[in-house]
Amino acid sequence: MVWQKGYKLQGGRYVIEKVLGEGGFGITYQAQHTLLKQWVVIKTPNEILKNDSEYPNYVKRFIQEGRKLAQLSQQPHPNIVRITELFEDCKTYCLVMDFVPGxxxxxxxxxxxxxxxxxxxxxxxxxxxxxxxxxxxxxxxxxxxxxxxxxxxxxxxxxxxxxxxxxxxxxxxxxxxxxxxxxxxxxxxxxxxxxxxxxxxxxxxxxxxxxxxxxxxxxxxxxxxxxxxxxxxxxxxxxxxxxxxxxxxxxxxxxxxxxxxxxxxxxxxxxxxxxxxxxxxxxxxxxxxxxxxxxxxxxxxxxxQQQNKKINNIPWFWLVSRSALKNQSM
Structure with a gap:
């Protein structure tokens, strides 16, 4: 389920403003931190995958990488968005980062x-x-x-x-x-x-x-x-x-x-x-x-030398996506 405008997280600490992007594996929202009156970006795994057998592994990776990025933010770089929080709300993990205008x-x-x-x-x-x-x-x-x-x-x-x-x-x-x-x-x-x-x-x-x-x-x-x-x-x-x-x-x-x-x-x-x-x-x-x-x-x-190399390491899903794109253009 995609959260709609006004949806509250963490007891109203964050309020969803809009969806910035949605795809097969994740959703990105713009939200407001209600106490600080600041815009933030919240990223979550896509709940439509919860019935997928690989979903637990994906969530585990999401958490692990979120923690790594949070460690980067302890010594923030001026040209990298800052991660501010990782929390779980209604069994959905949320990664919070600064909203970068521009x-x-x-x-x-x-x-x-x-x-x-x-x-x-x-x-x-x-x-x-x-x-x-x-x-x-x-x-x-x-x-x-x-x-x-x-x-x-x-x-x-x-x-x-x-x-x-x-x-x-x-x-x-x-x-x-x-x-x-x-x-x-x-x-x-x-x-x-x-x-x-x-x-x-x-x-x-x-x-x-x-x-x-x-x-x-x-x-x-x-x-x-x-x-x-x-x-x-x-x-x-x-x-x-x-x-x-x-x-x-x-x-x-x-x-x-x-x-x-x-x-x-x-x-x-x-x-x-x-x-x-x-x-x-x-x-x-x-x-x-x-x-x-x-x-x-x-x-x-x-x-x-490179022409003689076998093309044996191209993942199948890239080939499928290219074929689909060509069919759509015909």
Missing amino acids: ESLFNLVQKQGALPELEAVEYIKQIGEALIFVHHQGLVHRDAHPGNIMVQKNGKAVLIDFGIAGEIMPQDGYFTSHHPANIAFAPYEQMGGNRQVTIDVYTLAASLYYAVTGKRPESSLDRKLYNKPLISPNKYVVGISDSLNRAILKGMNLEAEYRPQSMREWLKLLPDFSNQVYQVSQKTQHQTIRTDKTFPVIVGTNNS
Whole structure:
């Protein structure tokens, strides 16, 4: 059952305002802390799964990861949403975190179009530093796509979601890379349960690709299964620096072993704009020059060694989801 506006938790301590996102495994709400008069976000497992035999295991993981995130919040990072409470109410576990005002990077690009290189790199560097902090705690985010990067009016970028509530639909910026709309930002090995830091490198590089081109990159699954090319960002947008173009392609290498092996290593590839000043999302202050034609640049798929690799580690549910999407488009 989805909680409606006005539903009270913890004896009225929290009051539900609205649903931010709902999916097969989790629900995200905006709520008000009635004593503090502050907005918060509450994430819960989806109760429709209670009859599923795996539901107890999912709830156990939800609690474990919630506790890990709460430990991160004991030494809060300025670019990571803060977890404030984990409680059980009416046999449903609830994870409470700060409500971060702003607009997701995904929605910002949808509205503004491709962002200036300087602005996009600044947002991504902030999130990269946040992910380094996460990695130092022995965690991997696995969900640092544009929908989970909130951009505030002062230029601050905040990572808002660790994906622990499962499949959140693309609504108000809260959704995860498992949703078909976000396959473009996930490396294919992630769907097999891989939790290496190179997953976050790929996802953040793909987010930067989207920010500077205004286009979703070719999905890693299509690149792996059908040898589809990843088009170089500078073929969409003339004028971006060579160093930025190389950094994006390097971070999005199809095979994890050929990507930078740490977030710090990848961030060092990005151009240094530390002495320059940008203004947040001012569409009228820049002009994107696009070419009439695009030329495929294939990264990590067309050397002979990688072509000979067997495609035997693609999870079945990715293949099903891609087939379903293609059928819907026909």
